[in-house]
Amino acid sequence: MLKRWKIRILLFLAVLGPGFITANVDNDPNGIFTYSQAGAQYGYALLWTIIPITIALIVVQEMCARMGVVTGKGLSDLIREEFGLRVTVIVMFLLVLVNFGNVIGEFAGVASSLGLFHVSKYISVPIVSVLVWLLAVRGDYKNVEKIFLAASVFYIAYIIAGVLSQPSWHEAMVATVKLPPRSVWQDNNYLFLVMSVIGTTIAPWMQFYLQSSVVEKGVRVKDYAASRLDVIVGSIFTDVVAWFIIVACAATLWVHGLGSIQDASDAALAMKPLAGRYAFLLFAFGLFNASFFAASVLPLSTAYVVCEGLGVESGVDKRFKEAPFFYWLYTILIAGGAVVVLIPNFPLIKWAIESQALNGILLPLVIVLMLLLINRKDLMGTHTNSHWFNAIAWLTAIVVSILSVMLMVQQFRS
Amino acid sequence: MRDLQAITATLTTMLGTPVTDAQGRLRGRVKDLAVGTGADAGKIAGLVLKTRKGSELVPATGLRPTPSGTLELREEAEMQTLRGGEDYIFLRQDLLDRQIIDVHGRKVVRVNDVDLQWFKQNGLEDLRVREVEVGLRGAVRRLLQGALPAAALDAMTKKIPARVIPWEFVDMIEVDPARRVKLKIEHERLAQLHPSDIADILEDLAPAEREAILTTLDEEVAAEALEEVEPKLQKSMVESLASEVAAGIVEEMDPSAAADLLAELPESRSEAILEEMNPEERQEVEELLVFREDSAAGRMTTEYVAVPKTAEVADAVRALRDFDGDIETITEIYLVDEKGVLHGVVPLARLVLAKPETRLDVLTEARFISCPADAHEQQVAELFDKYNLRALPVLNEAGKLVGVVEADHVIAFLREGR
Numbered sequence: 001m002l003k004r005w006k007i008r009i010l011l012f013l014a015v016l017g018p019g020f021i022t023a024n025v026d027n028d029p030n031g032i033f034t035y036s037q038a039g040a041q042y043g044y045a046l047l048w049t050i051i052p053i054t055i056a057l058i059v060v061q062e063m064c065a066r067m068g069v070v071t072g073k074g075l076s077d078l079i080r081e082e083f084g085l086r087v088t089v090i091v092m093f094l095l096v097l098v099n100f101g102n103v104i105g106e107f108a109g110v111a112s113s114l115g116l117f118h119v120s121k122y123i124s125v126p127i128v129s130v131l132v133w134l135l136a137v138r139g140d141y142k143n144v145e146k147i148f149l150a151a152s153v154f155y156i157a158y159i160i161a162g163v164l165s166q167p168s169w170h171e172a173m174v175a176t177v178k179l180p181p182r183s184v185w186q187d188n189n190y191l192f193l194v195m196s197v198i199g200t201t202i203a204p205w206m207q208f209y210l211q212s213s214v215v216e217k218g219v220r221v222k223d224y225a226a227s228r229l230d231v232i233v234g235s236i237f238t239d240v241v242a243w244f245i246i247v248a249c250a251a252t253l254w255v256h257g258l259g260s261i262q263d264a265s266d267a268a269l270a271m272k273p274l275a276g277r278y279a280f281l282l283f284a285f286g287l288f289n290a291s292f293f294a295a296s297v298l299p300l301s302t303a304y305v306v307c308e309g310l311g312v313e314s315g316v317d318k319r320f321k322e323a324p325f326f327y328w329l330y331t332i333l334i335a336g337g338a339v340v341v342l343i344p345n346f347p348l349i350k351w352a353i354e355s356q357a358l359n360g361i362l363l364p365l366v367i368v369l370m371l372l373l374i375n376r377k378d379l380m381g382t383h384t385n386s387h388w389f390n391a392i393a394w395l396t397a398i399v400v401s402i403l404s405v406m407l408m409v410q411q412f413r414s
Numbered sequence: 415m416r417d418l419q420a421i422t423a424t425l426t427t428m429l430g431t432p433v434t435d436a437q438g439r440l441r442g443r444v445k446d447l448a449v450g451t452g453a454d455a456g457k458i459a460g461l462v463l464k465t466r467k468g469s470e471l472v473p474a475t476g477l478r479p480t481p482s483g484t485l486e487l488r489e490e491a492e493m494q495t496l497r498g499g500e501d502y503i504f505l506r507q508d509l510l511d512r513q514i515i516d517v518h519g520r521k522v523v524r525v526n527d528v529d530l531q532w533f534k535q536n537g538l539e540d541l542r543v544r545e546v547e548v549g550l551r552g553a554v555r556r557l558l559q560g561a562l563p564a565a566a567l568d569a570m571t572k573k574i575p576a577r578v579i580p581w582e583f584v585d586m587i588e589v590d591p592a593r594r595v596k597l598k599i600e601h602e603r604l605a606q607l608h609p610s611d612i613a614d615i616l617e618d619l620a621p622a623e624r625e626a627i628l629t630t631l632d633e634e635v636a637a638e639a640l641e642e643v644e645p646k647l648q649k650s651m652v653e654s655l656a657s658e659v660a661a662g663i664v665e666e667m668d669p670s671a672a673a674d675l676l677a678e679l680p681e682s683r684s685e686a687i688l689e690e691m692n693p694e695e696r697q698e699v700e701e702l703l704v705f706r707e708d709s710a711a712g713r714m715t716t717e718y719v720a721v722p723k724t725a726e727v728a729d730a731v732r733a734l735r736d737f738d739g740d741i742e743t744i745t746e747i748y749l750v751d752e753k754g755v756l757h758g759v760v761p762l763a764r765l766v767l768a769k770p771e772t773r774l775d776v777l778t779e780a781r782f783i784s785c786p787a788d789a790h791e792q793q794v795a796e797l798f799d800k801y802n803l804r805a806l807p808v809l810n811e812a813g814k815l816v817g818v819v820e821a822d823h824v825i826a827f828l829r830e831g832r
Binding site: 071072073077080081084085086089215218220310311313 | 510511512513521523524525526548553556557620621622623646647650653654
């Protein structure tokens with residue numbers, strides 16, 4: 001009996017791969033900040049977003065994994081081949097901008113999480129950026145994937161912190177399945193947070209990264225069921241973590257009326273007197289893990305995707321001279337992100353909001369391109385989308401578009 | 415009129431160009447360019463025009479480039495209506511933005527634009543494909559096409575260094591088997607590359623494209639290339655092929671490489687492939703399959719040259735001539751008695767320097783190094799390192815020669831284990 005369980009657990013772990021990693025990188029410092037903010041400002045009132053977001057995330061990610069397995073090509077490859085150079089360049093340009101904004105967020109996360117342990121950002125950020133650069137250039141994919149999987153497991157830290165914060169379980173559960181009262185919808189700030197939560201959970205880079213990883217892994221159509229499970233498990237796990245972050249902050253910061261926070265490490269700091277030292281440590285450690293993890297994935301995946309789409313030489317197995325564009329882009333993303341964080345008084349929050357808005361423009365575009373691709377019989381054969389998938393994906397694209405327009409209007413007004 | 419030699423065009427600038435008749439009436443616009451196949455391979459068959467009647471093909475000689483940049487239809491030009499299914503390669507549809515193999519540069523690249531050239535033949539202007547652009551120049555031109563005036567764009571892109579592949583080095587990949595046969599895409603020039611280069615190219619492609627190339631290549635070339643592909647990918651490539659196609663390729667592989675590959679496949683699949691193989695090759699591979707993969711026997715090949723211990727140099731040379739494996743891999747010749755027991759080893763270099771009538775046993779090394787079939791691969795590597803070996807004979811319990819581990823096998827498994 002014990003042996004059978006062992007086998008089951010091993011089988012389950014063997015399935016974990018690109019889908020699980022992608023979904024977890026998604027809980028980067030920007031995400032953690034957004035979830036913490038949601039919990040700190042509105043308590044349990046944003047928990048209802050988690051279930052619909054999870055469904056949308058699963059649908060969008062599953063489409064990518066399926067396209068990767070069936071066509072054997074990355075998303076940027078497909079966009080280039082089917083929509084031509086102009087569309088590709090526009091998408092790549094936006095992607096680089098959005099991702100650069102995210103990379104800055106990751107390094108800011110490194111700075112503030114290590115700042116909790118009294119490490120100056122002028123020491124931590126340069127060291128981490130060099131480490132990140134080396135990890136991809138010197139390590140090979142197999143090892144890197146193992147490291148990433150291990151890093152994903154550390155997100156459990158947030159679940160434990162959530163439990164330690166002693167939330168009102170009943171209230172949290174009810175809020176997860178019940179829409180909040182109508183009054184909150186008049187609150188612009190609430191709308192903005194809803195938009196942020198969606199934007200940070202379903203990010204455009206994930207689609208490119210996941211599809212390339214699935215292709216890289218060489219998953220075949222008949223093994224696809226395992227990859228789908230990987231995507232589903234990953235998406236659910238990620239959103240469970242997000243749920244616990246919101247709950248932890250609701251049970252501490254919101255309950256004690258501390259209100260809004262300035263950056264992700266504030267949540268950890270505020271938790272210390274309220275939920276104890278362990279909750280603080282777990283929150284701080286989780287933040288560092290998430291920052292480092294995302295900082296390792298994002299610049300590399302951006303460089304890969306852009307080179308693939310433009311048809312430029314890419315790959316860490318090539319030397320600098322063979323793939324100069326790839327290495328320059330990769331290096332500039334990391335160095336640029338690190339330098340921005342080190343500039344004194346840099347308006348990080350303003351940046352974060354602006355990159356969120358760009359995110360809202362790019363995401364619907366990517367989803368629509370994906371929908372056009374995945375419903376083509378000549379590319380996908382019998383693996384085109386079902387009506388339900390199409391409906392959910394279109395709905396996601398439309399909702400994100402509307403929300404991002406609303407967000408931009410708000411920005412202009414204020 | 416300008417000197418025709420100087421009139422070059424590109425596919426992107428050509429697309430959408432209005433075509434008028436001699437009276438200046440608009441007849442259609444350029445939609446694509448058709449390139450012939452078979453005997454006319456590589457030559458432009460004509461321009462595809464989008465007209466009121468649908469798609470029509472007009473030979474380039476039926477058109478005249480005018481100074482204003484438009485094209486004028488000659489009176490005598492013949493228009494052929496396209497119905498789809500013709501044996502043409504269409505540059506925009508089949509080549510632009512697609513991956514091609516640069517046979518000269520030995521890599522996979524993506525097409526940004528196609529350079530064309532007008533030339534004069536028998537008093538008529540004709541068009542030919544010069545090269546394919548894969549660099550920044552082609553990309554910039556396509557991005558800004560229509561956004562800038564043609565002359566300004568031309569001046570600007572001229573400043574960007576071009577990265578081009580001459581048309582004769584372009585190898586197209588067609589995934590659809592029926593169309594591949596019709597267009598006669600045979601990858602002849604690709605087949606002449608070194609197997610390792612072909613393997614690198616295969617690794618850069620999507621599964622369907624790999625399969626398209628593997629099944630088009632000659633089985634022997636495909637086998638040599640497949641041997642060089644990394645094991646994980648090798649496995650998935652063979653699994654995607656039909657059993658009889660896979661068997662044809664596996665047959666041509668070195669038996670040890672074939673055995674390693676089949677050992678990685680699921681049993682039902684490797685059996686299906688073995689079933690389709692020639693009895694002779696099948697037996698060789700099956701013998702190797704029994705051994706543990708990490709033992710000397712699992713790493714050895716059964717293709718070696720052995721002669722009776724009484725043989726002379728001339729006999730050895732004859733045996734080498736009759737050898738039907740990969741001759742470059744042979745570095746030494748083995749002397750065996752009637753039971754197959756190993757008695758001596760003669761390096762090729764000594765053979766070359768000796769007279770044809772010299773007896774081989776005079777030329778043997780005083781002591782030769784060998785290893786038992788069940789030796790671990792680590793031991794094998796140590797022997798190679800310690801004695802500076804090129805090849806190592808593998809013996810069974812009775813001292814009978816059963817196979818040879820070569821230096822490249824050792825390098826392969828050492829790198830694999832890293």
